Amino acid sequence: MGEHNGPVDAVRHAYWSALNARDVGEENAWRFANAHEANSDRPDAERQMDHHNNGVGIRIGRENPDATDAEMLDQVVQVYEDGGLITELDQATNPNIRTYPDNRAY
DSSP, X not given: OOTTTSHHHHHHHHHHHHHHHHHHOHHHHHHHHHHHHHSOOOXXXXXXXXXXXXXXXXXXXXXXXXXXXXXXXXXXHHHHHTTOSOOSXXXXXXXXXXXXXXXXXX
């Protein structure tokens, strides 16, 4: 459970984006994430969920430029455990759920 549009998917998006931000910089990480999400015919809620989790990962990568891959994963898992990732589609469209503030247009 959770491999698609669930906890595993949320952590995967955040971790991939964190590594990208660390390795190629924040702007390029956003380019990769946005290109990946833009070329999709998936529902808006799914794209919003992924975009939020990508943004969280990019923030983690930006704030931890010297972290190892394992340390980066630990940071992502901690954010997940603290409830900072969107792990269900209905969270992505719920106006009471605060989404990542730096989302950029596709």
